[in-house]
Structures are given as C-alpha cells and as structure tokens.
Amino acid sequence: MLDTVAKLQGVSSIMQPQPIDRAGGQTSEAFLKLEGITRRIEQQTILDDVSLSVEEGQFISLLGPSGCGKTTLLRVASGLAPCDSGTVRLAGMDITGVPAHKRNMGVVFQNYALFPHLSVAENVAFGLKAQRRDRAAIPSIVAECLAMVQLAGFGDRRISSLSGGQQQRVAVARALAVRPKLVLLDEPFSALDRQLREVMQIELRRLLRSVNMTVIFVTHDQDEALVMSDRIAVMNRGRIEDYSDPASIYSRPKSLFAFDFVGLSTRMAARVVAADGDMLTLDTKYGSVRAKGRFYPGTSVIVGVRPESIGPAGDKSDAAGEDRNRLKLWLTDIVFQGSKRHLHFAAQESDRLVAEVNSAAINMFEPDSELSVSWRVQDTLVFPT
Amino acid sequence: MTSVAETVPGRASTSVHERRPGIRHRIDPWQLLVLPASAYLLLAFAAPLAVMFAESFHAGGGLSLANYDRVLMDSRGLQATANTVRYASWVTFGCVLLGVPTAMAMVRASSRTQMIVLIGMLLPMSSSIVVKSFGWMILFRRTGLINETLMWLGVVSAPVALLFTEHGLIIATISLKLPLMVLPVFAVLSQIPGQLGDAATTLGAGPVYRFRRVTLPLALPGIAVGFAIVFSQTAASYLIPTLLAGGRYPTLSKSIVESYIVSNAALGSAFSVVLLVTVGVVVWLSGRLGKDHQSAR
Numbered sequence: 001m002l003d004t005v006a007k008l009q010g011v012s013s014i015m016q017p018q019p020i021d022r023a024g025g026q027t028s029e030a031f032l033k034l035e036g037i038t039r040r041i042e043q044q045t046i047l048d049d050v051s052l053s054v055e056e057g058q059f060i061s062l063l064g065p066s067g068c069g070k071t072t073l074l075r076v077a078s079g080l081a082p083c084d085s086g087t088v089r090l091a092g093m094d095i096t097g098v099p100a101h102k103r104n105m106g107v108v109f110q111n112y113a114l115f116p117h118l119s120v121a122e123n124v125a126f127g128l129k130a131q132r133r134d135r136a137a138i139p140s141i142v143a144e145c146l147a148m149v150q151l152a153g154f155g156d157r158r159i160s161s162l163s164g165g166q167q168q169r170v171a172v173a174r175a176l177a178v179r180p181k182l183v184l185l186d187e188p189f190s191a192l193d194r195q196l197r198e199v200m201q202i203e204l205r206r207l208l209r210s211v212n213m214t215v216i217f218v219t220h221d222q223d224e225a226l227v228m229s230d231r232i233a234v235m236n237r238g239r240i241e242d243y244s245d246p247a248s249i250y251s252r253p254k255s256l257f258a259f260d261f262v263g264l265s266t267r268m269a270a271r272v273v274a275a276d277g278d279m280l281t282l283d284t285k286y287g288s289v290r291a292k293g294r295f296y297p298g299t300s301v302i303v304g305v306r307p308e309s310i311g312p313a314g315d316k317s318d319a320a321g322e323d324r325n326r327l328k329l330w331l332t333d334i335v336f337q338g339s340k341r342h343l344h345f346a347a348q349e350s351d352r353l354v355a356e357v358n359s360a361a362i363n364m365f366e367p368d369s370e371l372s373v374s375w376r377v378q379d380t381l382v383f384p385t
Numbered sequence: 386m387t388s389v390a391e392t393v394p395g396r397a398s399t400s401v402h403e404r405r406p407g408i409r410h411r412i413d414p415w416q417l418l419v420l421p422a423s424a425y426l427l428l429a430f431a432a433p434l435a436v437m438f439a440e441s442f443h444a445g446g447g448l449s450l451a452n453y454d455r456v457l458m459d460s461r462g463l464q465a466t467a468n469t470v471r472y473a474s475w476v477t478f479g480c481v482l483l484g485v486p487t488a489m490a491m492v493r494a495s496s497r498t499q500m501i502v503l504i505g506m507l508l509p510m511s512s513s514i515v516v517k518s519f520g521w522m523i524l525f526r527r528t529g530l531i532n533e534t535l536m537w538l539g540v541v542s543a544p545v546a547l548l549f550t551e552h553g554l555i556i557a558t559i560s561l562k563l564p565l566m567v568l569p570v571f572a573v574l575s576q577i578p579g580q581l582g583d584a585a586t587t588l589g590a591g592p593v594y595r596f597r598r599v600t601l602p603l604a605l606p607g608i609a610v611g612f613a614i615v616f617s618q619t620a621a622s623y624l625i626p627t628l629l630a631g632g633r634y635p636t637l638s639k640s641i642v643e644s645y646i647v648s649n650a651a652l653g654s655a656f657s658v659v660l661l662v663t664v665g666v667v668v669w670l671s672g673r674l675g676k677d678h679q680s681a682r
C-alpha cells in the first residue's frame with residue numbers, strides 16, 4: 001500500500017520510513033532489543049550473555065577483533081543462527097522464534113554474497129520477487145535503488161564484471177530494496193582499498209541516514225566505527241565490554257580492552273599508593289601520577305592516557321592552574337603520521353608510552369633525549385588489571 | 386562515488402595472467418605434450434570409428450542404406466532403439482531425482498559424513514557389474530528378499546514380477562549409476578558459497594524459492610554433466626540389460642553384439658552409429674542446458 005501511495009505522490013518509495021507497529025503502551029522500548037543472548041558451539045561459548053538495545057534510526061557499530069563473535073551476533077539477530085538462550089525483540093515483538101526469511105532484515109554479508117547467475121538488476125529484484133511484492137512496481141524500485149547507490153545503468157551487467165566497490169554497492173541496494181526494518185552490515189568495506197573505503201563510509205552513512213534506517217554495522221576497524229556510528233559496542237570474546245557514543249568510547253572507555261582496541265595509547269602498570277576520596281595517587285615506573293577513580297590503596301592497576309592528551313611540559317596547552325601530571329621520559333622515536341607525529345618513549349615491560357604532537361612543532365624534539373611531558377589529571381584513566 | 390571507483394590508482398591495472406604478446410604465433414612447447422595421446426586416440430578410436438562408419442553403408446557388395454533400413458524400419462531394430470532411449474531416459478531421470486537431493490544433503494553434512502558417504506558410493510563401483518547384477522537377480526526373484534518383504538508387510542498378496550521386466554531393470558540400473566550423478570552435482574554444490582543461501586533467506590526466500598532460484602540454477606552445470614554421463618553409460622551398457630532383462634528386451638548394445646556374433650559387421654556398424662548419434666545428441670543437449678543456465682540471466 002505504501003508503494004501505491006508513494007507512486008501516486010510521485011515520491012520515491014524507498015525514502016519512506018517503514019511504518020512501525022509497536023505493541024501498545026511499550027513506546028519506551030528500544031527498536032531492536034537483544035537480551036541475554038548466549039550461543040555455544042561444541043562447548044565453546046561464542047556469545048556470552050550479550051544484551052544490546054538499538055533505537056530506531058540509530059547507526060550502531062559492533063567493534064571487536066577477529067573471532068570475537070560479531071558475525072555470530074548478526075546471524076542470531078537476523079535469525080540465520082539459533083541462540084541457546086536469550087531473546088530478540090524487534091519493534092516491541094518477540095521474534096526469537098521467527099524464521100530468518102520472515103524477519104525482513106536487510107543483511108550485507110562480509111563477502112557480499114551476490115548471486116553470480118543473476119544480473120545486477122536481478123540481484124536487486126531478488127527479495128522483491130521472493131516476497132511476492134507487486135510485480136509491476138519491481139522495475140522502478142530496482143532502478144531507484146541502483147540510482148541510490150550510484151549504479152544507474154548497471155542493471156544488465158554481470159556480477160563478475162563489477163569492481164569490489166561496485167559489488168559492495170549492489171549488495172547494499174539489494175538489501176535496501178525490500179525496505180527492511182533493520183539493516184545489518186558485516187564488515188562491508190573489508191575488501192576495499194583505503195581510499196575507496198573512506199569514500200564509501202561517508203556515502204553509506206549518508207544514504208542510510210536519508211532513509212532513516214536502523215543499522216547495525218560490524219567492523220574490526222576502530223576508525224571506521226568512530227567515523228560512522230551513533231553508538232559503538234566494543235566486543236571482546238563473546239561479550240560486549242562497552243556500549244556508548246564514539247566520543248565517550250574514545251575518551252572514557254569502560255574497560256582496558258576497549259581503551260586498547262580504540263587507538264594506540266599510552267598505558268602503564270601502576271600501584272595505588274593513596275586514595276583521598278576519588279583522587280588516587282599512583283606509582284608508576286616513571287614517577288608518581290594522580291587520577292580520579294575508586295580503588296583501594298595497594299591495588300595493581302593500569303593507567304591509560306590518549307596520546308593527544310599528552311604534550312611537552314611548558315608548551316601553550318600546559319596552562320598554569322590546571323591540575324596536571326608530569327613525567328620525565330626518554331624519547332626514543334619520532335614517527336611521522338601525516339599532520340601529526342607520534343613520540344615514542346622508552347617503556348618497560350608491557351608498558352607503552354606514546355604522545356601525539358603537531359608536525360609543525362617537531363623541531364623542538366630530539367630523539368634519544370630526555371623530555372618532560374604533562375597531561376591533565378582528568379584525562380588519566382585507571383583500569384583494574 | 387562511481388568516479389572514485391574508477392579512478393583509484395592501481396585498480397584498473399592490467400592482469401598478471403595476460404598473455405605475452407606474440408606467444409600465440411609461436412608453438413608453445415608444452416602443447417607438444419598432447420601428441421602421444423592424440424596419436425593413440427587417432428589410431429585406436431578415430432580410425433576404427435571411420436572404418437565402422439564406412440562399413441555401416443556397406444550391403445550386398447555395394448553402397449546402400451539397407452542396414453539403416455533394418456535398424457530404423459524393422460520392428461526389432463526400432464524396438465531396440467526405442468527401448469534404449471526409454472531405458473536410459475528413465476534411469477537418468479531417476480538418478481536426477483535421487484541424486485540431486487543426496488548431493489544437497491551431503492554438502493550440508495560434516496566432512497566426516499561426506500567422507501563415509503563418498504567411500505560408500507565409490508567402493509561398490511570398483512566391484513564387477515556382473516556381481517552386482519547377480520545380486521539384483523537374487524533380490525528380484527519371486528522368492529527374493531524384495532517380494533518376501535512386500536508380502537510379509539502385506540503390500541502385495543502375490544509376488545510381483547521384477548526380474549526380466551523393464552521396471553526391474555530400471556530400478557537396478559539406477560542403483561548402479563547413481564554415484565555418477567551424485568559426484569558431479571556434489572562437486573558443483575560444494576563450490577557454491579553457503580552465504581548465497583543465507584543471503585536469499587534474509588531477502589525473504591523460503592526453502593522452496595531458495596532451491597528453485599539459487600541452488601538449482603547454480604547446480605545445473607553439475608546436473609548436466611551427471612545427465613550426460615548417466616545417459617551415455619546406461620545407453621551403452623550391455624551386461625546389465627542382458628542379465629536383468631533377458632533376450633526378449635532388445636537394446637542397441639545387445640543388437641550390436643548379436644549382429645557381430647552372426648558376422649554381420651555392416652549391420653552391427655549401423656546399430657553402433659545409431660547408438661553413437663543418440664548418445665551424442667543427448668550429451669550435446671545436456672551441455673547446452675548447463676551452459677545456457679550458467680550464462681543465463
């Protein structure tokens with residue numbers, strides 16, 4: 001019906017957000033709600049009590065290392081894989097037992113999974129035909145979807161004649177053509193080179209925003225997650241360790257794993273020597289630092305600082321009156337990073353000491369020399385070991 | 386977006402596998418490796434074939450179509466041709482019907498199960514056709530295991546005729562030729578990425594639609610190969626119809642042998658040519674079927 005209305009009004013049908021039949025009175029519940037999902041394969045726990053809520057129209061990233069269970073979680077959400085316990089709720093309804101072909105979720109697979117025996121247009125039309133949508137409307141929807149991913153005129157091409165980026169866009173068009181309730185993308189850019197990937201990231205996000213699509217996007221690339229997402233769920237060994245907006249994930253990660261996974265950073269082993277309210281004094285191998293947190297004196301912890309928070313002591317960001325930590329470190333390497341440079345300092349054992357400075361300021365530093373650095377106490381993160 | 390895809394450096398580079406220029410005009414020494422086999426085929430296959438072809442037009446001391454008249458117009462000759470086509474068609478049909486689902490199930494099984502099934506199919510192929518046909522003869526007897534079981538179950542009240550019947554022959558032959566269908570279909574199906582089925586599912590395709598629109602079209606090249614092998618092997622088989630259908634069931638292969646036994650090489654050659662053409666047409670058609678659907682859109 002929506003099709004006809006849209007056609008009568010001359011409005012692009014794909015641009016209409018899917019109507020949501022929420023169960024009465026449950027307006028506060030998230031659009032997609034995974035609760036306590038556990039999946040085991042041969043005694044191995046692949047997903048361990050995973051819960052995740054996604055609001056309608058939000059773009060969520062699942063970020064985690066290879067093998068942490070991202071694909072498995074997508075498969076459970078889309079119904080392709082069963083779960084041993086837990087529930088999947090969509091728009092207020094429990095769909096845990098609903099078979100995958102009745103869930104109407106658009107999935108873009110890790111390797112696109114385009115049908116090699118069908119043309120580009122037939123690939124995009126596949127879902128419409130399978131769901132017995134109005135046949136007369138199919139050609140116009142297909143043309144519209146191909147235009148949306150900038151592939152107008154490619155309809156008759158064979159899949160094997162397309163480049164990786166073009167195949168990726170066909171996969172997106174195919175998933176969106178059925179106007180799914182939710183789109184799940186499994187590392188759609190992993191096969192693309194960096195330049196194309198960065199363009200596609202922005203294009204895809206704009207496209208999905210414009211149709212107000214709810215999206216779960218899987219990636220193991222932290223930059224990709226930071227660029228694209230409204231919220232990021234950091235996964236590790238079958239669990240979600242942190243779930244927050246990109247800025248918080250970056251500056252206030254909830255776990256050491258999330259801190260380490262999102263960006264190369266300074267981390268040092270430390271011991272709490274004093275706790276005054278929530279102000280801790282910590283001993284590191286390089287000197288004493290202070291941080292906010294709640295730990296008992298004597299506890300072994302890891303101190304983490306983002307590299308761009310650290311600067312040479314005495315430069316203009318080192319304003320007087322700010323509560324700062326200061327350390328004298330031995331500068332070993334200066335690594336070129338484009339507009340920035342990373343300063344690497346001599347570190348012990350599993351510690352890592354990195355600071356980020358503007359390339360413009362580079363002449364101030366000499367490798368194999370001692371350097372005083374400082375950073376704000378409030379930028380100092382403390383994690384249990 | 387499109388422009389970027391096309392202008393990214395290094396994307397449109399030339400293929401590594403491209404031929405070096407000029408190589409087509411020289412003879413690649415490696416291609417000489419095909420010579421011994423070609424010579425052998427020429428002597429042992431093409432030459433006798435030509436002799437046979439010429440022989441088939443030989444009758445009454447001159448050139449004539451009399452032999453073909455006997456093969457295609459005579460009632461026994463015609464019956465032999467019809468029997469062969471019908472028998473091979475039913476067997477092929479049965480093998481497709483049983484073999485494709487078997488191959489589909491095998492692809493989903495664990496590699497251990499796949500191994501067991503493959504061995505279970507290949508091992509009997511190494512034993513003699515005669516032994517296997519005798520096995521079926523014992524099973525098909527009026528007092529054989531099949532009739533005993535059917536009567537014990539109360540499905541039939543009197544023994545059904547299986548031995549020396551066409552349907553008995555077809556049932557037995559299917560069991561002997563089934564691996565020739567399962568193997569190529571299995572090989573093709575295991576090349577299809579499992580994610581294609583998943584993709585179809587998430588797009589709203591149920592199991593039947595998925596089979597018709599994804600699995601079947603992608604399996605067709607394998608089915609075509611199995612089709613060609615099973616049909617040709619069945620049409621050309623001599624021992625199985627001789628042992629299981631007896632003398633009152635003429636086939637082309639039996640007619641060939643019978644002609645040569647009575648020293649009528651010309652008639653035997655004509656039967657051979659008809660068999661060759663029949664099988665050739667079916668193989669060619671199945672080749673078209675596999676190719677058409679592969680490049681179909």
Ligand SMILES: Nc1ncnc2c1ncn2[C@@H]1O[C@H](COP(=O)(O)OP(=O)(O)OP(=O)(O)O)[C@@H](O)[C@H]1O
Pocket residue numbers: 041046064065066067068069070071072073220
């Ligand atoms: N069918 C299966 N049988 C056995 N183990 C499996 C199966 N599927 C997944 N696993 C295991 O589950 C874990 C998570 O797999 P999953 O594919 O979800 O990882 P992922 O996070 O998507 O990794 P990647 O980034 O490499 O795609 C892995 O250790 C994998 O070996």
Ligand SMILES: [Mg+2]
Pocket residue numbers: 070071072110186
């Ligand atoms: Mg994966």
